[in-house]
Amino acid sequence: MRIEIADGRGRERLSSLLAKSMAHGFDEKLNLTYLEVGPSLVRAKVAVDDTLHQPAGIVHGGVMASIVEAVGSAGGYAWLIDQGKEDVFVGTSNTTDFLKSVACGALEAVGEPIHQGERSQLWRIEIKQVETGLVISVGMLRGQNIPPRSRR
Secondary structure (H helix, E strand, O other): OEEOOOOHHHHHHHHHHHHHHHHHOHHHHOOEEEEEEOOOOEEEEEEEOHHHEOOOOOEOHHHHHHHHHHHHHHHHHHHHHHOOOOOEEEEEEEEEEEOOOOOOEEEEEEEEEEEEOOOEEEEEEEEEEOOOOOEEEEEEEEEEEEOHHHOO
């Protein structure tokens, strides 16, 4: 995993949080691996298997929405760390469109910010099937930057 943050301590903090989530958190349940995380770009890969399927044998839509949330949140938090802030980024709205179904293989998600401001951020995430290059899903994650004094 490549972390694109100038501050060494911030890079270590983000790397530790993401590694923990990939090993024992929700990202592990999604089979999600971060390839690159920075304040202006996040890339992740998901290995599709039957644990991600809905009853019809295709990837569950909630998985796609969760990928959008994970990738956008990682980028939002990376931006805050890169800005030298102690804030955390929390999703407030997730809109995910499902364009094609997929049952196997690998997915790649790429997230880029549309807006990064003092109080909020908006990220656009595109999910493609690696084998075909086809766009499977597109999502938008809006989130709020929560300062330390508000997290009591």
